[in-house]
Amino acid sequence: MQGGSLYLTQKWKYDELDQYRIKYYRYEDEDNITTEMKTERLSSDDLLHHDTDKGIRIREYVREDYLGYGKINSPRPKFKAGVCRKTGRKLYPIYSDDGNVWEDHFFNDLCDCDVFIPQIHPQMMSYKPFIEHFKTCRNIIPYKQDIVDICIERINLFESKQTNKHMNTNINGVIDAYNTDKELVFSHLDFFVTKNRNVEQLLIDLNIPYEHLNLDTHNYETNNYKTLCENQIPKHTTADHYGRHVVSKRSERYDFARRIVEEYIQTRGLTDLRLSGRLHDKI
Numbered sequence: 630m631q632g633g634s635l636y637l638t639q640k641w642k643y644d645e646l647d648q649y650r651i652k653y654y655r656y657e658d659e660d661n662i663t664t665e666m667k668t669e670r671l672s673s674d675d676l677l678h679h680d681t682d683k684g685i686r687i688r689e690y691v692r693e694d695y696l697g698y699g700k701i702n703s704p705r706p707k708f709k710a711g712v713c714r715k716t717g718r719k720l721y722p723i724y725s726d727d728g729n730v731w732e733d734h735f736f737n738d739l740c741d742c743d744v745f746i747p748q749i750h751p752q753m754m755s756y757k758p759f760i761e762h763f764k765t766c767r768n769i770i771p772y773k774q775d776i777v778d779i780c781i782e783r784i785n786l787f788e789s790k791q792t793n794k795h796m797n798t799n800i801n802g803v804i805d806a807y808n809t810d811k812e813l814v815f816s817h818l819d820f821f822v823t824k825n826r827n828v829e830q831l832l833i834d835l836n837i838p839y840e841h842l843n844l845d846t847h848n849y850e851t852n853n854y855k856t857l858c859e860n861q862i863p864k865h866t867t868a869d870h871y872g873r874h875v876v877s878k879r880s881e882r883y884d885f886a887r888r889i890v891e892e893y894i895q896t897r898g899l900t901d902l903r904l905s906g907r908l909h910d911k912i
Contacts, residue, residue, distance in 0.1 A: 630739060631681070632747035635722035636711060638739060639682070646670050650682060653738055657711075657719040662734055695803050696785045696882055724748075728756025735759060740766075749828060760835050768839035770829055772902050775845050779902070780818055780890040781883070787817050807889055815893050822902055822912050829904040841903060 631639045642649040652665040669683065676684045691698060711720050723731055735753075739745065740762060753759050773779035787803040792813055800806040806813040832839045893899070898910040906912075 630742040630745040630747075632739065632745070632750075632753075634748070635724050635750070636720045638723075640738065640742060641685070642742075646672060648676070648683075651738075653723070653734070654713070655721045655723050656713075657721045659721075662723065662731075662738075664738075691785060692788055692790075693802060694785060695787065696781075696886060697880075698785065724750040724752055726752065728752050728759055732756075732758060736762070749831065754831060754835065760837065763832075763835075763837045768832065768837060769842050770825070770832075770839055770903075771842040771844050772825070773845060774843050776894060776899060776902060777887065777890055778845075780893065781886045783818055783821055784814070784886045784889060787814065792817065803889075804885070811889075811892070811896075814889060815896065818890075818893055819897070819912050822899070825902065826904045826907060826912075833904075 630641075636654055638653045640651040640653070642651065648669045648671045650667045650669070653662050654665075655662045671679070671684070677686065678684060680686045711722070712718070713720055723734070728735070739747075745766075747753065784803060787806065789800055789802055789806070792806060793799055796813060796816075798806075798809065798813065800809050800813065803814060806817075829839070897912055899912065900906055900909050
């Protein structure tokens, strides 16, 4: 289950080799939620080698690609500005209503699954029946213990267009941003840390139990903790799981990104990406 935007949610069901991909959305002039289903025949191996919507691989969009992995442009959205491209009809933001309006949808469509990856809509986290349901779930927050490694990857997600829009600047690329004002890059890295910590704080405030999953030490093959995937994740060779060339850790660009990250970590006093790290750092 993938809780998406205000307008769309997707769900995947499996029966042997059959995958059922279900989409939920609502038109503005209708009270009912539209259900759209597509069936495909896929083996477990197929699932690991196809991106969503078809498979289970999730691709992070990389528009500038400073490290040279290979740019990944976001797909043309099916729903733009609240309008369905296929029909031209306006969509209604399902999850902007109070939870009691879409309670049946939540319990019968959204969380009736083995793995639920929700978008934390305010209405979802303010309606008591939903909160009580989450208290019965095994809630998992993944994190990286290797702060340098994850921050270098996030350097590669830097976008000049978004920075110029929100910071009233006119920079071109992460190097230009760093040389103009280091805080432009540092605030970009802060964003990820803050967003993740805010989710953790929300769960604490609502008394919803959760556990951390260390992505650096987790053994995906152990029988007692197959949390994310029953299949063994393929090992990376000369390309990552997106089929992109893996940048050498000896390249000048990688070295530069590492220097930025090490300075960022020292400046912020960052020791742990989890909420507990907030006691010691400046984020």
